[in-house]
Amino acid sequence: MRDATSNVPRVSETSEGFRPPQQARSRAALQKLLTAAEQVLAEQGLESFTVAAVASRAGMSVGTIYRRFDGKEQLLRAVKDRLLTELETSVRDALRSAPPDLRSIITAFVAALAQTFEEHDRIFPELLDAQRSDGRDRGLAALSAIQDALLEALPLTPPEVESLKMAARTIIGACVHRAATSRFWPDDRPWETWAEEAAEMALAYLTSPPAGPARM
Numbered sequence: 001m002r003d004a005t006s007n008v009p010r011v012s013e014t015s016e017g018f019r020p021p022q023q024a025r026s027r028a029a030l031q032k033l034l035t036a037a038e039q040v041l042a043e044q045g046l047e048s049f050t051v052a053a054v055a056s057r058a059g060m061s062v063g064t065i066y067r068r069f070d071g072k073e074q075l076l077r078a079v080k081d082r083l084l085t086e087l088e089t090s091v092r093d094a095l096r097s098a099p100p101d102l103r104s105i106i107t108a109f110v111a112a113l114a115q116t117f118e119e120h121d122r123i124f125p126e127l128l129d130a131q132r133s134d135g136r137d138r139g140l141a142a143l144s145a146i147q148d149a150l151l152e153a154l155p156l157t158p159p160e161v162e163s164l165k166m167a168a169r170t171i172i173g174a175c176v177h178r179a180a181t182s183r184f185w186p187d188d189r190p191w192e193t194w195a196e197e198a199a200e201m202a203l204a205y206l207t208s209p210p211a212g213p214a215r216m
Helices: 024-044 051-058 062-066 072-097 102-119 124-130 133-152 158-181 191-207
Strands: none
Touching (some): 024 051, 024 072, 051 062, 051 072, 072 102, 072 133, 102 133, 102 158, 102 191, 124 158, 133 158, 158 191
8 A cells, every 4th residue: 555645655554653644744754764774774784773773874863763663673663564565565566467367467476576575685584584473463464465466366266266375375485485595595596587487387386287176
């Protein structure tokens, strides 16, 4: 979802410890703050991520940040929420733009996932390392939402739905795992190449003769 006035992903108003802005200028200031937080996280890592570091990068006072967030954990949660909202939006936009055939839909789905993770390839691993149980819930909700978006993009019979769920969970799981482990276990592929190969594997599964219920 996007904020209609700022045309940027909107931070969830249900985030504990977060006080959402009401005025356009305040919303713009919040986006500036979250962008600075992403930059600190990407360049310095989780250990150096502090409210003071983010305030310095954003050109704001520490007190300004504390008027919006309770502290570092809530700020991290807001960063993660913004990125997950961007992921959901990117997937939905890609699926709406794709021709309504299986190959086009699967290719668009995987490419949108890969592009978002590539754009934030230094941030997602830090957020995955830092997540607590409430952060995991938000992440799982986002993954469920993009799976639902994929299922809604094609008219399917019940057996085909189950096959597509299997493919979607495998693709999403592989994408998240790749993002989390790429620093320590690189596969020497650009994200674009990974997306192309992952889409082909999913299509091979979905179009192969089924051993049980019909696939696609």
